Amino acid sequence: MRHGPILVVEDVPNVLELLEVTLRFKGYEVVSAKNGLEGLEMVEKANPSMIITDILMPRMDGYAFIQKLRTSDPALRRIPVIFLSATYVTPEDKNFAMSLGATRFIEKPIDTEDFLLTIAEIMTQDPATLPEPLNSREFYQGYRERLEHKLRHKNTQISRIERLIPTLPPEQRPAFQSMLQEAYNNRENIHAELQEVHIQLDELKLTGK
16 A cells, blocks of 8 residues: 555646545545646655646646656656546547556546546555656657647637627526636647747757757
8 A cells, every 4th residue: 555645736626626525535645736836846745655637737737747757756756647637638648648657547527436446446556667758859749749739629619619609698608708718718828838848849959859
């Protein structure tokens, strides 16, 4: 059995609360963070036995968080990681997550029973043999592809909502306006991440790495 708390990294408050309550109800100690940067700090403080992280988050998303974690300290590579996502759910998204060393990938909305079974299985199993961390160029190239694909999908989604809203009855519009605003926010986060990835790739070209 692994020792140490479970670290949950999730930026949506109600999802974070659900995960915390679900895990604590089963007797697990839980610590939390709202993005990848906070997650890195919490790893140092809490020495978690497992990390459960969302992917799409502001400041530092789940992909970047786990890549940073696994390349910064070899001792941290053996912490099992579960990725959660409602957005990054294509086979390519999941394959990239597993290439970063994830133990499992769970789609949202979360099936609570399956989720708890997965946690219990991982906590009682011997550590899995994980792949070596991707080098910086491999990571940023794969990351860029995932972000560009997600940006195309988000732009299509936004266009559909924008076309739909004027045709709706007035009482239905607020819900779709809220959906549209969330899509705008997600697109902004993806844009920011993509811009950072391009900067990192340009720097790697300059240094010849």
